Amino acid sequence: MVEKLSRNTITRALLIVNPNSRMGGEADIKEGISLLESHGIELIQARSTSAKNTAELIERHHANVNLVIIGGGDGTLSSAAEALYRHQLAFAILPLGTANDLARSLGMSNDLPAAFQNIIDNHRRRMNLGVVNGHYFFNAANIGLGVSVTHELTPEVKKTWGVFSYLAAVFAALKNNRKFIVNITVDNKPHRFRSIQLAIGNGRYYGGGNVIDEKSTIHDGLLCLYSLPPLTLWELLTLAPLLRRGKQRMSNRVFCASGRRLEIKTSSPREIHADGEPVSKTPAVFNVIPEALEVILPRESQE
Numbered sequence: 001m002v003e004k005l006s007r008n009t010i011t012r013a014l015l016i017v018n019p020n021s022r023m024g025g026e027a028d029i030k031e032g033i034s035l036l037e038s039h040g041i042e043l044i045q046a047r048s049t050s051a052k053n054t055a056e057l058i059e060r061h062h063a064n065v066n067l068v069i070i071g072g073g074d075g076t077l078s079s080a081a082e083a084l085y086r087h088q089l090a091f092a093i094l095p096l097g098t099a100n101d102l103a104r105s106l107g108m109s110n111d112l113p114a115a116f117q118n119i120i121d122n123h124r125r126r127m128n129l130g131v132v133n134g135h136y137f138f139n140a141a142n143i144g145l146g147v148s149v150t151h152e153l154t155p156e157v158k159k160t161w162g163v164f165s166y167l168a169a170v171f172a173a174l175k176n177n178r179k180f181i182v183n184i185t186v187d188n189k190p191h192r193f194r195s196i197q198l199a200i201g202n203g204r205y206y207g208g209g210n211v212i213d214e215k216s217t218i219h220d221g222l223l224c225l226y227s228l229p230p231l232t233l234w235e236l237l238t239l240a241p242l243l244r245r246g247k248q249r250m251s252n253r254v255f256c257a258s259g260r261r262l263e264i265k266t267s268s269p270r271e272i273h274a275d276g277e278p279v280s281k282t283p284a285v286f287n288v289i290p291e292a293l294e295v296i297l298p299r300e301s302q303e
Helices: 030-038 051-064 074-087 101-105 112-121 145-152 155-174 233-245
Strands: 012-017 042-047 067-072 091-095 124-132 135-137 140-144 180-186 189-195 197-201 223-228 255-259 261-266 271-274 277-281 284-296
Touching: 012 051, 030 042, 030 112, 042 051, 051 074, 067 074, 074 091, 074 101, 074 135, 074 277, 074 284, 091 101, 091 112, 112 284, 124 140, 124 197, 124 271, 135 277, 140 145, 145 155, 145 197, 145 271, 180 223, 180 255, 189 223, 189 255, 223 284, 255 261
Parallel strands: 012 042, 012 067, 067 091, 091 284
Antiparallel strands: 124 135, 124 284, 140 197, 140 271, 180 189, 180 261, 197 223, 223 255, 261 284, 271 277
């Protein structure tokens, strides 16, 4: 007989750590584990080296835990999204990745002791989940330049340069990126234009701390989208400060929109990456699931 666990009180948690994340093989989490156990939380500890493995671990243990703690980067977290949503399991984050954009969107720092203390405090809030062609994502999806950047962002580059690796990858990607024609329907309103980059955000941060839209939060029930027209390197550099801070609406050259449902068609099939991982190709339908998952976050967080 399976023991029915309370959803609000943490008694038993599944702790999944990705040792291949930027800090996953180096971080000392023994003290944090001892803190959790001293507060009566029984831990099932596991390591995962692939998206499939992460999902399998949640499937295997979901009935016997009432929290999943994930230690890794945004890719590790994204690989858990579908299983977490299916079983409506609350989750917590140990930020061990390169960018930790989801943690940032939730108002978390990269401080591991603080992350463990958040779990003890057990302050929760429900957050949105993005969906593209049946694939779930937390932060953002990219078509065009963002996909090329991901291809350039190898594990070796991440290990060497950390967050600064994103800048180097952008310059490398610009050399091979091509423009394309886009037809977008935003909540039944059609648009058509040329683009070199589409970004669709569920969360606030993506790509190493870039802001998808200065008004966006991961709790607002909307997807935010922007499209960059064909630009020279110099023009892109002049836009970069606006893109970094989510103020691209200030430029009349950048198309911006927000909505609950986005339909995107491109002149030829284009690869779609979500949370840094390849998930589908255009044509695509994007949706948002409001208040899809319960997450532990800092008590003082307002995002």
